[in-house]
Amino acid sequence: MQEEREKSRQLAEFLRTRRACLTPEQVGLPSGERRRTPGLRRAEVAVLAGISVDWYTWLEQGRDIQVSTQVLDSLSRALRLNDSERKHLFLLAAGHLPADHFDPQNNVSLLLQDFLDRQGESPAFVVNSRWDIVAWNRAATLVYGDYEAMSARDRNSVWRLFTTDYAKQLLGEHWEANAKHRLAQFRANYANTVGDPWWEEIIADLHRQSKEFREWWPLHHVVNAPEGEKLLFHPVVGALRFGHLSFQVMDSIDLQVTINIPLDAQTSEKMRKLLV
Numbered sequence: 001m002q003e004e005r006e007k008s009r010q011l012a013e014f015l016r017t018r019r020a021c022l023t024p025e026q027v028g029l030p031s032g033e034r035r036r037t038p039g040l041r042r043a044e045v046a047v048l049a050g051i052s053v054d055w056y057t058w059l060e061q062g063r064d065i066q067v068s069t070q071v072l073d074s075l076s077r078a079l080r081l082n083d084s085e086r087k088h089l090f091l092l093a094a095g096h097l098p099a100d101h102f103d104p105q106n107n108v109s110l111l112l113q114d115f116l117d118r119q120g121e122s123p124a125f126v127v128n129s130r131w132d133i134v135a136w137n138r139a140a141t142l143v144y145g146d147y148e149a150m151s152a153r154d155r156n157s158v159w160r161l162f163t164t165d166y167a168k169q170l171l172g173e174h175w176e177a178n179a180k181h182r183l184a185q186f187r188a189n190y191a192n193t194v195g196d197p198w199w200e201e202i203i204a205d206l207h208r209q210s211k212e213f214r215e216w217w218p219l220h221h222v223v224n225a226p227e228g229e230k231l232l233f234h235p236v237v238g239a240l241r242f243g244h245l246s247f248q249v250m251d252s253i254d255l256q257v258t259i260n261i262p263l264d265a266q267t268s269e270k271m272r273k274l275l276v
Contacts (some may be wrong), residue, residue: 004163006141011092012062019045019060026080033177033179044100048078059093075169104175105254108135112249112257116140121271123260126249129189130198131157131182134255142274143260146169157204158186162210183216192221230260237270 006040013072020039024031029044046056049073058065072093076086090098105128108116116124116137123140125147127135133155136147145166146156154160161167161179168175206213232240242260249255262268 005062007092007095008062012060014088014092015045015060015075018081018085022080027078040089040271044270045075045078049074051075069094069098072271073098104132106132106134107251108252108255111117112255116257119259121262121268121275123271125258127157127256127258130191130202131186131189139200139271139275140260142271143232143240155204157201158182159206162191162206169235169242170232172231174231178230179212183213187217196204200215229263234270237271237274240267240270242267 004098019036019042022040023038024040024044027044027048029040029048030201035041041052042060046053049056049071055071056075056260059067072090076089079085087097088235091155094244099231108126112126113135116126116135118137119137119240121139123137125136125144128134132152133147137180137249139146153166161182170179171253172269188208190203195255203217207217226258230242230244236239241263243263244258246256246258249257262271
């Protein structure tokens with residue numbers, strides 16, 4: 001409850017500050033008489049957004065009310081919010097990003113690709129919100145497979161994890177824990193795009209292709225499998241021990257970078273042999 005009250009307070013302050021930044025002339029309204037405070041009046045924002053003055057006033061008072069996506073989009077337009085401000089509004093008022101934010105990003109910048117390539121013996125790759133592998137370095141292809149030669153479907157890490165023998169051999173006895181953990185992440189992203197044709201198609205196909213997926217998907221389990229270390233069993237060089245590090249790209253939060261850092265001298269040496 002305390003967290004929700006704080007969110008409501010933050011939302012109220014955000015709306016007030018955005019309203020104060022606009023002049024009537026900027027939104028096509030007459031300036032009228034001299035104003036005691038800068039910016040638009042609440043009634044003017046309400047008119048521009050097509051909602052009642054009372055409803056908008058309750059938002060600025062931090063009241064606990066439910067706001068629809070349509071209202072938030074209308075407020076975004078009325079207050080001339082930029083993309084970052086619009087996302088901030090949705091997070092404060094609805095607890096999620098706007099739906100159009102979840103269109104997957106399939107490309108990375110030259111700078112990010114250069115960063116991946118500079119990781120040398122550490123396999124590194126980037127996934128989007130669908131868990132598609134969208135960028136990688138050479139070390140990643142030598143451990144996980146030739147992404148360049150794969151179809152778009154096969155580059156989806158959830159599809160590959162549940163439908164290929166190679167993934168099961170690579171992870172050995174740790175496959176189930178890794179698969180459940182990735183499935184929990186996949187389901188969390190799906191919650192933001194329920195009904196999207198791409199998601200519905202791949203989920204249906206996974207049900208047909210994987211017994212484990214069929215068993216685990218209806219359970220809604222969230223498994224907190226540790227990601228600090230990863231033990232892989234490569235068909236050529238044998239056991240590989242990596243530290244597993246993931247982080248989001250600051251200006252592209254749809255993208256997540258993962259780097260597998262060799263944890264011992266043996267793994268480093270084996271990776272150097274693969275890279276020759």
